[in-house]
Amino acid sequence: MVVERLPNLLPIICWRIMGKTVYIINQFAGKSDSGWGERHYFFSKYWKDAGYKVYIISGSYNHVFNKLPDAPNAYNFEPTDAAEFCWVKTPVYNPKSVMRFWSFLVFSWKVLFLPVSKMGKPDVIVVSSMPIFPIFSGYILKKRNKASKLIFEIRDIWPLTLNLLGNVSKWHPLSLFIGWFEKFGYKKADVIVSLLPNAAQHFDEVAGAGHKFKYIPNGLDESVLQREKVAPDILEKIPGNKFVIGYTGTIGLANALEYFVDAAGFLKDDPRFYFIIVGEGYLKAELIEKSKNFGNILFFPKIRKNQVQHMVEQFDLCFVGRNDTPLFQHGVSANKYFDYMLAAKPVLDSNNLIKDPVELSGCGLVVKPDSAQAIVEGIEQFEKMSKEERKAMGEKGRVFVKENHNIRHLANLYSELFEQA
Numbered sequence: 001m002v003v004e005r006l007p008n009l010l011p012i013i014c015w016r017i018m019g020k021t022v023y024i025i026n027q028f029a030g031k032s033d034s035g036w037g038e039r040h041y042f043f044s045k046y047w048k049d050a051g052y053k054v055y056i057i058s059g060s061y062n063h064v065f066n067k068l069p070d071a072p073n074a075y076n077f078e079p080t081d082a083a084e085f086c087w088v089k090t091p092v093y094n095p096k097s098v099m100r101f102w103s104f105l106v107f108s109w110k111v112l113f114l115p116v117s118k119m120g121k122p123d124v125i126v127v128s129s130m131p132i133f134p135i136f137s138g139y140i141l142k143k144r145n146k147a148s149k150l151i152f153e154i155r156d157i158w159p160l161t162l163n164l165l166g167n168v169s170k171w172h173p174l175s176l177f178i179g180w181f182e183k184f185g186y187k188k189a190d191v192i193v194s195l196l197p198n199a200a201q202h203f204d205e206v207a208g209a210g211h212k213f214k215y216i217p218n219g220l221d222e223s224v225l226q227r228e229k230v231a232p233d234i235l236e237k238i239p240g241n242k243f244v245i246g247y248t249g250t251i252g253l254a255n256a257l258e259y260f261v262d263a264a265g266f267l268k269d270d271p272r273f274y275f276i277i278v279g280e281g282y283l284k285a286e287l288i289e290k291s292k293n294f295g296n297i298l299f300f301p302k303i304r305k306n307q308v309q310h311m312v313e314q315f316d317l318c319f320v321g322r323n324d325t326p327l328f329q330h331g332v333s334a335n336k337y338f339d340y341m342l343a344a345k346p347v348l349d350s351n352n353l354i355k356d357p358v359e360l361s362g363c364g365l366v367v368k369p370d371s372a373q374a375i376v377e378g379i380e381q382f383e384k385m386s387k388e389e390r391k392a393m394g395e396k397g398r399v400f401v402k403e404n405h406n407i408r409h410l411a412n413l414y415s416e417l418f419e420q421a
Helices: 002-018 037-049 097-113 134-145 160-165 173-188 198-209 255-265 282-291 305-310 326-330 336-342 357-361 372-384 385-404 407-419
Strands: 019-026 053-059 075-079 084-088 124-129 147-155 190-194 213-215 241-246 271-280 297-300 317-321 346-348 365-367
Touching: 019 037, 019 134, 019 372, 037 053, 037 407, 084 097, 097 134, 124 305, 134 147, 134 213, 134 241, 147 173, 147 407, 160 326, 173 198, 190 407, 241 297, 241 305, 241 372, 255 271, 255 282, 255 317, 255 372, 282 297, 305 336, 317 336, 317 372, 336 346, 336 357, 336 385, 346 357, 346 372, 357 365, 357 385, 365 372
Parallel strands: 019 053, 019 124, 053 084, 124 147, 147 190, 190 213, 241 271, 241 317, 271 297, 317 346, 346 365
Antiparallel strands: 075 084
16 A cells, blocks of 8 residues: 555655755865866756755865955855855965865864755765865764765876876875775775776775776867957067967866977967967976977966867967877866867867877877977877868867767766765
């Protein structure tokens, strides 16, 4: 009888009405106007539609945010049209100083004392690294609140990134410290999500956890992109009578932009070409100084996410680079691929054939990494193509990204993990 079964059905009925509560712990998560880290915010739009109550727990200070949150208290709540943000008060830091590392530890400690009574106990906890330290906090929260699942999301592999790009020994105390949290997280997580398609082998090598791997890459959602034009005073500086090669994104060690700038130097006396770099990062001042006498390269400040498409439309060719290191054999996860591909622009890809979206889609040319000369040869090859050939190549990228990196699809993949026993 239905009446007799009612007590057993009540939890199911309540779930259908109330939904599950999901905590996303990511110190650098942002919302639509933050200018950085919107991955979980965009996902949460679809999770909300599916009935989940989502809290994104992020830090109050992020040196790459366009707009910082109002966060006067230890824990500051801000509702949005998707998730509710809990901004945890963290120290202001210089990105090159030890205070940045200190902010990681402060955030991890404060997450242990989240006001769960106000938020509701979590059913699912997702800890997104880097920083990696909150995986310990997430595990304690899971045990304390009897959450059903702990998901560890790996955006970049640490301390491997530190070892291979930063040339820090794997026996350095910092590597060992980070490595403890890495191994702990792989062992204690129920699922390990990664944006890197070939990361399972690494999880196996570190903790025998390759079987926990689930690939959920970055993506984009055209429905939430409100295209915004770049300011006229920026556009007027871009020459209209040259072949423009552009880059948008972070100016850091992993982006191999030193070779891109060197390529500009090799071509500084060739009137056909012009180089544009848009973004911020700790290597920007060094690259500006290096190229100050070239005369064929411009650096622009970081622009808003909604402006990226308009900026990319000014380029004839887009650049993305990776260093020649074993780190990238696990794959890559840069959003700049999708910005370029959505704009249907051809891409010059400097890496050692790591099965990235350019290679998989055929929307560009791949040249060997760590070589300014290879970049120059690639640029010249593109310039010799007809506009129709470059357009056809760029269109392959647009089709690929719409089919394989749609935010709704990726959010649904995550939702399936929330429900799996």
